[in-house]
Each structure stands twice: as structure tokens, then as C-alpha cells.
Amino acid sequence: MANFLIEDVTKSFTNGEVEEQILKGVNLTLKEGEITALVGPSGSGKSTILTIAAGLQKASNGKILFETKDMTKMSQEEIREVRATEFGFVFQSSHLVPFLTVEEQLLLMLDVSESKLSKREQVKEVEKILKLVEMNHRKDAYPASLSGGERQRIAIARAIIHQPKILFADEPTASLDTKRSKDVMELLRELTKTLNLTTLMVTHDEEMLPYSDRIITMRDGYIVGE
Template identity: 75%
Template sequence: MTIFTIDKVRKSFSNGEVKEEILKGINLSLKEGEVTALVGASGSGKSTLLTIAAGLQPASDGRITFEGENMTSMNSEQVRKIRATKFGFVFQFAHLVPFLTVEEQLMLMLDVSETKISKPEQKREVEKILKLVEMDHRKNAYPSSLSGGEKQRVAIARAIIHKPKILFADEPTASLDSKRSKDVMILIRDLTKTLNITTLMVTHDEEMLSFADHIIKMSDGHVLVNLNNIS
């Protein structure tokens, strides 16, 4: 089922009297339980498209629809509410809080996302998610003692602990070696299927595309190729 659509989205910036158009009428739809990868050269517009889709910056024109609601007509507080409760985010670096344990990182996310469950229930949810990402044995560890791959697993757990509808991943494997990159992509793919999440991912790593259901190749602000992954 389609849960998210991008319709004729444009984005431009003005630099003095010069207007630069970064996105030039992008159309895209995302379905539940699928991973869609955005690829393209630096400057192609893929990261701009991701941040607009995630409500981190507004489009200059066009329409973004999430669960039947027009996000482009919402005010900033309404968009913030969706980001906090319905969206999850994973970035190139884990950005874990250095003085919090793995368990505490996830507990904090439940508070930030305004999940209204008791502390005992929160702990049970944390335990469940940490088992899914195979990090339950490290729940009392601090970030300084974790490997790069372990930190990214915790970051993924933090991104999905509040049961978001959409996971936005911006270069989630860029800081990892090839083995850890593959492990993280397998995890993202499996969680997308198991939890029926919709995942939109930016990547520059061609090897990671085999884990995506759809591949969107962008160039100069346009969708160059939109294909189903048959590999």
C-alpha cells in the first residue's frame, strides 16, 4: 500500500539575483514494507529530496502526502509532530549521547517521541528492539565502548523504538567498512519487512543497492531512472 507520495516537488535557492533550482519537479511514491534507495552524483539533489520528504526543510513548490494528509499545507508544529511520532532517522554517523548507556539512548527517544507508556513498558519495548538489532547484550554499555557497527545498530534501534511509519536513512553505511556496511543494510532491509516500515535511503555505495526494492537514480534535480530492483 502506498503511504507517501511526492508530487511535482521543486526546490530552489536564491543567491543574490541568481536563482538555482535544485529539484525540478520530482514525482515519487513509497510503499509499506519496502526500501527505496536514492542514488546519484554529488549535487544531483538526492539529499535535498530526502530532507524535504522528512519535513526538515520546505519545498518551493509541489505536494507531499503522508497517510492521505497534505504535509505541504501543514504548519511547522504539525510537521514537527509527524517527525517526532511517525518518522525515524538514521544518519551517516550514529550521533549517540556519550554519557547515556545504550538502554538510556532508547528510553530518551521514547520520551522525545511523546510515546505515552509507563517506564516499565518502555524498558520492555527497549529490550524487544535491542534483541531485534542483536544489541541486547550491550544495553548497559556506553558509546565509547562500542564499535562503529554497534553504534549504527543502536542508532537504528533508536530510530525505530517509537514504531515510526517511515525510516529516513541518509548514507547509513558511509562511515563503515564493507562487512559492517552489509550487516547494517541487511538489518535495515529485514526490519523494513518485519515491522512493515517504509524506508527511504540515500546512498552513494552501489553495493548497497542490492538490498533495496526500488532504485531512484537522480541527476541534476531530475529522476533519471526509477526501477524495481530485480537482483
């Protein structure tokens, strides 16, 4: 089932007196339970389309439809609420808070997403998610004591703790070696299927593409292949 549509999206920047068009009419349908990978050379527009879809920057024209709601017509406050409650984010760097334990990282995310769970229920939810990503044995650890792969697993746990519908992953394995990259991608694929997430991923690593359900190739601001 499709729950996220990108329709005729363009994006332009003004560089002095010259207008530079980064996206030139992108159309893309994202489906539940699928990982869609965006690939292409640097400057092709793949990261731009991800940040626009995530509400981190505005499109110049076009529509971003999330469950029939047009995000391009939302106020900044409405977009922030959608990001906090319906979207999850995984980046190249884990961006964990250095002075918080693993458990505290996830509890903080529940607070940010304005969880309606009681404190006891939140602790149980954290335990459940940590078991899901096989990191419950590290719940009292601080980020400095975790390996790169462990930090990325915690970042993924933090991204899904509030039960989002859409997961945005921007180069999620770029800072990892091959083995840890494959472990992270196996986890992302399993979670996408198990939790019925709609996952949009930008990657430059061709070895990660077999874990995706769809591969969208971009070049010069266009989608040129699937």
C-alpha cells in the same frame, strides 16, 4: 500499499541575484515494506528530496502527502509532531549521546516521541528492540565502548523504538567498512520487512543497492531512471 507520495516537488535557492533550481519537478511513490534507494552524482538533488520529504526543509512547490495529509500545508508544530511520532531517522553518524548508556538512549527517544507506555512497559520495549537488532547484551554500554557497526545498530534501534511508519536513512553505511555496511543493510532490510516500514535511503555505495527493493536515479534535479 503506498503511504507516502511526493508530487511535482521543486526546490529553488537564491544565490545573490541568481535563482538556482535544485529540484525540477520530482514525483515519487513510496510503499510500505520497501526500501527505496536514491542514487546519483553529488548535486543531483537526492539529499534535498530526502530532507524535504522528512519535513526538515520546505519545498518551493509541489506536495508531500503522508497518508493523504499534505505536509506542505502543515504548520511547523504539526510537522515537528509528525517527525517525532511517525518518522525515524538514521544518519551517516550515529549521533548517540556520549554520556548515556544504550538503554538510556532508547528510553530518551521514547520520551521525545511522547510515548504513552508506562516506565515498566518502556523498559520492556527497549529490551525487545535491542533483541531485534541483536544488541541486548550491550544495553549498559556507553557509545565510546561500541564499535562503529554497533553504534549504527543502536542508532537504528533508536530510530524504530517509537514504532514509526517512515524511516529515512541518509548514507547509513558511509562511515563503515564493507562487512559492517553489509550487516547494517541486512538489518535495515529485515526490519523494513518485519515492521512493514516505508524506508527511503540516500546512498552513494553501489554495493548496498542489492539490499533495496527499488533504485531511483537522480541527475540535475530530475528522476532519470528506476
